[in-house]
Amino acid sequence: MSPTKRRRKIKQAAKCRHETLKLVELVGYFGRTSDVELAMYFIENAVALQKIIVDPRNQILERSPLRIEQIRKEEFARKRAKHQLGSKKPPGVQLIIL
Structure with a gap:
């Protein structure tokens, strides 16, 4: 298995409270371990968080015609x-998946 595709355990990031961050947009989210780690970091540390927007689209391919394979990956x-x-988002935090 290639080093970039191997599975690893989710790590815990250092705690650093974000007092005023209300919106987080995760672009290119595919569900990789690193994607979950980043999302959880904001869920745990952004105390004023109101909304998380998850956008699975690949920004590099955005201008190319969509292929069936890319559409399936995004779905x-x-x-x-x-x-x-x-199930991990706190009550009152809106999860929007584009």
Whole structure:
């Protein structure tokens, strides 16, 4: 398995409270371990968080015509985001999956 595709355990980031951060947008979210780590960092540390927007689209490919494979990957990423983050977000935080 290539080093970039191997699975690893989720790590805990250093705590650093964000007192005023209300909106987080995660672009290119695919459900990788690093995606979950980043999302959880904001969920745990942004005390004023109101909304998380998850956008699985690949910004590099945005200007190219969508292929069926890319559409399937994005749909898979949407399902993973809902599964991975839906139950972990605090009450009052809105999860929007584009």
